[in-house]
Amino acid sequence: MYDAIIIGAGPGGYSCAIEIAVLGGRAAVIEKDKVGGTCANYGCIPTKSLINSVSLIEELKQASRKGIEATFTLDFGKIMKKPYCRYDRAGME
Numbered sequence: 001m002y003d004a005i006i007i008g009a010g011p012g013g014y015s016c017a018i019e020i021a022v023l024g025g026r027a028a029v030i031e032k033d034k035v036g037g038t039c040a041n042y043g044c045i046p047t048k049s050l051i052n053s054v055s056l057i058e059e060l061k062q063a064s065r066k067g068i069e070a071t072f073t074l075d076f077g078k079i080m081k082k083p084y085c086r087y088d089r090a091g092m093e
């Protein structure tokens with residue numbers, strides 16, 4: 001028996017479920033895609049990770065100005081692999 005059924009496991013949905021659990025209730029979360037929603041899987045976190053990678057590339061490109069000769073290769077597949085954010089189902093039922 002659940003006190004609430006929440007549709008969507010994005011920041012709105014999972015925060016709501018956590019709050020209900022903190023208050024001693026039981027919440028069921030229904031998600032049609034990925035836990036974490038837009039923010040964790042497509043929006044905030046992936047875009048910030050890409051910005052971080054691009055900043056690092058820019059820094060390496062400018063390194064010779066500071067007397068550092070750097071060579072690098074890009075593995076775009078690895079960059080896009082999202083090692084920065086792994087939601088698993090631990091603690092969920």
Ligand SMILES: Cc1cc2nc3c(=O)[nH]c(=O)nc-3n(C[C@H](O)[C@H](O)[C@H](O)COP(=O)(O)OP(=O)(O)OC[C@H]3O[C@@H](n4cnc5c(N)ncnc54)[C@H](O)[C@@H]3O)c2cc1C
Pocket residue numbers: 007008009010011012013030031032033034035036037038039040042043044045047
């Ligand atoms: C490119 C990009 C960058 C962003 N960067 C930032 C940032 O830097 N900082 C920031 O604060 N915000 C950022 N945002 C906004 C942020 O992602 C949203 O504000 C946040 O994800 C909204 O959370 P939410 O739970 O309301 O919706 P969502 O995260 O969209 O979650 C809704 C969930 O509901 C699921 N769902 C929908 N319909 C159903 C259904 N019928 N049945 C089951 N599941 C369903 C979806 O699959 C999804 O997982 C960014 C957004 C984008 C697109």
